[in-house]
Structure formats: C-alpha cells, structure tokens
C-alpha cells in the first residue's frame with residue numbers, strides 16, 4: 349500500500365533495510381542466543397544518523413518527527429525486534445526532555461543523544477508498581493541545590509548501557525499521583541548503580557536492568573518541568589512513544605509474514621507447494637491484511653502527532669493494542685505455516701513469536717490500553733463530543 | 735588533504751554474460767553498481783579525510799546514468815562528485831580512460847592522492863590506476879592492502895603481493911590502488927542520502943578537460959577488443975562414495991593412474 353511517505357522517510361526505510369540486511373540479519377540469532385547488547389549495531393545506526401531523526405534540528409537532529417521514528421522502528425524490527433528495542437528505547441528516554449525540557453537541558457543532552465554517542469533510558473516501573481504507576485516508591489528529596497534519590501527501578505530498557513536516564517520519583521508522597529516529578533540522572537553519578545540483568549523470553553538483544561539509587565545526589569537543575577508534574581510527563585511521554593511500539597509490532601509481523609511467504613512457496617507436501625493449499629492461502633491472506641491494517645492505523649497516529657494535534661492518547665493506545673495483537677497472531681500463524689520447522693531455533697519465526705509477546709506488555713499492557721480507549725470513549729460521550 | 739577517488743559503474747555480477755556475435759557484454763536486465771573494489775577505495779579516502787581533514791572528490795567517467803554511483807559516494811560521505819561524460823569518451827580502452835581521468839585530476843588541482851580500486855569486475859585489467867599515475871607522472875602504489883600512515887608529505891602502505899607483504903613509502907601526490915583488505919566500508923548516512931538527493935553533479939565533457947577527440951574514446955584507444963568468449967563450462971568432477979578405507983583405495987588408484995599417465 350502506498351502511504352505517500354516523504355522522500356526523507358523513504359530514505360530512512362531504505363537505509364534501515366540495508367543495515368538490517370548487512371549488519372543485523374547475520375548476527376540476530378547469536379545476539380538472541382547470548383542475550384547480548386548490540387553495541388556494534390548501535391554504532392552503525394549512530395553513524396547513519398538514525399538517532400538524529402526524531403530530534404529537532406536546533407539540537408543537531410534532523411527534525412523528521414514521529415513518522416520517521418515509526419518507519420525506522422518498523423524496518424529494524426522486521427529483522428530483529430531486540431535490536432529495534434535498544435534503538436527505540438532511546439526515543440522513549442529522550443522524550444521527557446524533548447517534550448518538557450528547558451532549552452538548557454535540551455542543549456546539554458540532545459546533541460549527544462542525536463549523535464548516538466550517548467544512549468537514553470526511561471525509568472518508571474518498580475517491583476511493586478507496573479500498571480499502577482502511582483504506586484512508585486522511589487523518593488527524591490530536595491536538599492539545597494540538589495535532589496537526593498533513593499529507590500529501585502525495575503526492567504529498564506537500556507539500563508547499564510545508557511548515559512542519560514529520565515526517572516520518575518516521588519517528591520511529595522502525600523499528594524499521590526500529583527506528588528511525582530521527573531528527573532535527569534547521568535550514568536556515573538555517585539549513588540547510582542545497576543542491579544540485576546534480566547534473562548528474557550524475547551527481545552534478548554536488548555538490555556533490561558534494575559537501576560538502584562542510594563543517596564544519589566543530582567543537581568536541582570535536573571528536574572524536568574515542575575515538581576508534581578512527573579506523572580503528566582510520564583503519561584505524555586508514553587503517548588508519544590506508543591506509535592513507536594505499534595510500529596515495532598508491525599515490523600515483527602511483517603518479518604514473520606515475509607518468512608512465511610517464502611517458506612510456503614518452497615515447502616512441498618503431497619507433491620505440491622504448501623502455498624497451493626487453500627488452508628495456507630487463507631492464513632497468508634489474513635496475515636497480510638492484518639499487517640496492512642495495523643500499519644495504516646500506526647501511520648495515521650504518527651501523522652496526527654506530526655501535524656501538531658494535541659490530543660491523541662486514545663488513537664495512540666488503539667494503534668499499540670491493535671498492532672501488538674496483530675504481531676502476536678501473525679507470528680503464531682507464521683510458526684504454524686512452518687510446521688515443526690517453525691518450532692526450531694534454526695528458523696527465524698520462533699524468535700519472532702517470542703519477540704512479539706513483549707509488544708502486548710510494555711509501555712502499558714494491552715489491558716491498560718483498552719482502559720485508556722474506553723475511558724476516552726466514555727468521557728467523549730458524556731461531554732457530548734460523540 | 736584533497737583526495738580523488740576514481741570509481742567505475744559496472745554490471746552487478748561477476749559472471750558477466752557475453753554476446754558471442756558482437757563481442758560485447760550483455761548488460762540488459764543486469765543492475766549497475768559501484769565497482770566493488772571502488773567502495774573500498776572510497777572508504778580509504780573518507781577515512782583519511784576524516785583523520786586529516788580536507789575533501790574527497792568522487793570521480794567517474796561514464797554515461798549519464800553513472801551519476802548513480804557518484805550519488806552513492808556522496809551518501810557515504812564524499813564532499814564533491816564529478817562526472818566525465820561525453821560521446822567523445824565512449825569506447826575508451828584503459829589508455830584513453832587513464833588519460834581522460836588524469837586530465838580531470840589535473841583540472842581539480844591541487845590533489846594529494848588518487849585512490850582507485852584494484853580492478854574493475856567487468857573489464858578486469860587493473861590498468862587504470864597505473865595508467866593515471868603514468869599520465870600524471872606520479873608514483874603508483876598498487877595492490878595496497880593497508881595504508882599505514884600519511885604524514886609529512888609521504889604515504890606508507892602495505893602491498894599484498896604474491897607470497898608476502900611489501901611495505902612501501904612514497905612521496906605525495908601519488909596514486910594508490912586498493913584491495914578489499916584495506917578497510918570495512920561504512921554505511922551511507924541519512925544526511926549523506928539527503929545531500930545526494932539534491933546534489934547537482936558536476937559534469938565535464940571533452941572541452942572542459944581541454945582534450946582533443948583523438949586522445950579520448952575509441953579514437954584515442956590503441957587497443958581493440960577483437961574477440962571475447964566464455965570459457966567452456968568445465969564438466970563436473972566425479973563423486974565416489976564408500977567407507978574411508980574404500981575411498982582411500984579409489985583415491986590411490988586415481989592418483990597412481992594419473993602419475994602413470996603423465
């Protein structure tokens with residue numbers, strides 16, 4: 349389907365496809381097996397300017413917006429969702445600064461992130477606070493010109509690899525959700541260490557790690573926006589990054605469909621290609637239709653964001669839910685089309701099915717996304733907007 | 735450091751088919767690419783430009799479509815691109831090609847270094863680099879597997895020659911022909927691709943180079959390709975199956991039989 353993408357965005361797709369072919373496909377299986385962070389590939393992406401695309405031009409980026417990030421995340425995920433996660437988590441980590449940082453904070457951090465010389469991460473989740481982010485316990489206490497952080501963040505993508513962390517912590521626990529604030533914490537700050545490295549089902553070429561703050565003192569100027577706006581910052585950050593997760597899901601699904609199509613044209617049973625069986629043909633037709641629908645929805649939200657529409661929470665949630673459910677379904681069907689071979693690690697669809705699962709869980713589970721969609725619908729109805 | 739990288743557009747296959755009647759290459763349906771060795775020549779130029787500062791100028795002689803490899807060079811980081819294109823250049827042999835490319839290098843003066851690939855995968859002569867050096871009367875360093883350093887007006891390289899490695903030092907300017915061992919070519923960058931898209935490639939014809947038609951193209955070429963043919967396909971070898979012991983006997987018989995026959 350032709351989405352009439354700009355020449356710049358087409359160039360991004362082309363470049364990512366070339367990187368996927370030359371640098372990602374040859375190593376994805378090994379990185380997955382060894383649970384290894386793709387340092388070399390991050391360098392290739394950096395040298396190719398891919399960390400610049402979503403950062404404004406005044407901070408040494410290319411200012412190509414949400415659509416550019418979606419297309420990059422999609423195309424990289426088509427080859428390896430783990431590597432794509434390591435890449436896209438930078439946008440998530442940078443988002444609080446991009447959306448709410450002061451000019452000084454932007455000048456200090458964005459050029460480094462644009463060059464890819466430093467990576468970013470976003471830390472909200474804690475052991476006892478996942479979907480219910482209001483339950484976070486990490487504290488930030490003002491002390492003169494600094495804040496002192498104590499607490500533990502869990503399952504932070506790019507943990508240990510990133511140089512710049514945007515962290516949500518409670519400044520005023522009494523006020524609940526209105527008592528949280530967002531901060532920038534740099535790698536190497538005394539009192540900031542890394543804990544457990546997770547051994548995951550999928551996206552194993554991404555680092556998922558614990559962040560530990562023990563009397564970690566950061567300059568007061570590292571506060572993002574104002575005290576008490578932490579949840580608003582976190583929610584807007586996730587709204588803006590969700591189309592990226594949707595795009596990742598579209599890429600995973602497309603990768604699985606590509607593989608299934610080739611396999612079905614080569615595998616013979618009962619003396620004929622299995623793609624001559626209507627049972628297989630209908631699966632392929634449904635898979636392709638679902639992938640295209642997920643892509644169309646995802647790109648539409650990216651276009652809304654790039655056009656400057658202010659309210660897109662519902663649409664971003666819809667794209668994330670739909671695309672991630674499609675990724676799970678399509679990868680499962682791809683394994684089915686491969687039969688027993690699909691269950692084996694020698695073929696890529698086994699990994700794709702494992703990788704797909706995370707897109708239904710992180711950046712807000714699909715249950716939470718459905719809550720978001722429904723509460724928007726109910727609110728719109730009550731206000732007569734529908 | 736002003737560096738010229740000479741590059742040739744070639745058909746994308748090492749197994750070029752030959753039209754047996756016309757003695758020419760069959761290019762229909764074969765996509766064109768930058769000669770694989772020239773990607774390494776380009777990377778070598780970019781690498782030293784990045785280290786020492788200066789400029790890399792991508793240069794090719796060819797039809798207007800050869801512009802594609804110049805754009806590719808710019809997307810990888812070349813600063814300028816020059817296309818030598820003129821009907822009068824058509825049909826050039828390695829002599830005429832070298833003369834024409836050398837004339838462009840003179841026009842681009844001052845130039846410190848010319849990198850070329852070791853050889854082109856279609857014409858396969860490996861003469862163009864040396865030809866440019868001869869025409870300019872510059873030193874030539876061929877089959878270079880590694881450039882060790884460029885300092886104080888000299889370049890130090892390793893030539894990978896049969897049976898060993900030769901370390902050579904030469905004054906600049908010089909012409910260097912590059913092997914695939916030299917480096918790992920970089921990927922294009924997005925900013926490079928954006929620049930390449932809007933790039934107006936500088937195109938020079940025979941008048942721009944101040945050459946006479948008798949010096950270029952077919953008229954300037956002492957060589958004529960009179961015949962060109964595909965070697966006969968070799969018949970496959972024979973396959974023997976059996977236990978190691980049985981195979982050892984078969985092999986010994988074959989070798990002894992060969993020796994007896996010789």
Ligand SMILES: Cc1cc2nc3c(=O)[nH]c(=O)nc-3n(C[C@H](O)[C@H](O)[C@@H](O)COP(=O)(O)OP(=O)(O)OC[C@H]3O[C@@H](n4cnc5c(N)ncnc54)[C@H](O)[C@@H]3O)c2cc1C
Pocket residue numbers: 740741742743759769771772775793794795796825826827828829831835849850851852853854855856857858859860861862863957959962
């Ligand atoms: C099948 C075939 C056989 C040929 N046989 C002969 C022959 O026997 N004698 C003869 O004189 N000619 C021959 N030619 C013509 C010859 O290919 C071209 O005339 C010449 O322009 C380039 O020589 P080459 O392809 O061997 O390149 P090489 O000399 O092998 O190329 C070495 C390097 O020179 C540079 N270079 C080469 N061509 C260009 C260019 N057009 N623009 C910029 N840089 C360039 C590149 O960096 C390349 O890597 C033959 C051509 C073909 C297709």
Ligand SMILES: Cc1cc2nc3c(=O)[nH]c(=O)nc-3n(C[C@H](O)[C@H](O)[C@H](O)COP(=O)(O)OP(=O)(O)OC[C@H]3O[C@@H](n4cnc5c(N)ncnc54)[C@H](O)[C@@H]3O)c2cc1C
Pocket residue numbers: 437469470471472473477478479480502503504505506548556706709710711712713714715716719
């Ligand atoms: C690989 C990986 C990487 C991650 N990266 C990051 C990161 O970089 N930064 C970060 O901050 N976090 C990160 N996370 C955390 C992720 O966002 C959370 O796992 C997610 O938000 C869900 O929280 P939870 O795992 O605690 O599940 P829970 O909240 O405990 O949910 C358990 C189940 O209950 C359901 N549920 C919960 N509440 C409701 C409800 N109200 N209605 C209906 N169902 C409900 C959920 O949908 C889920 O099915 C990552 C997680 C993983 C696994």
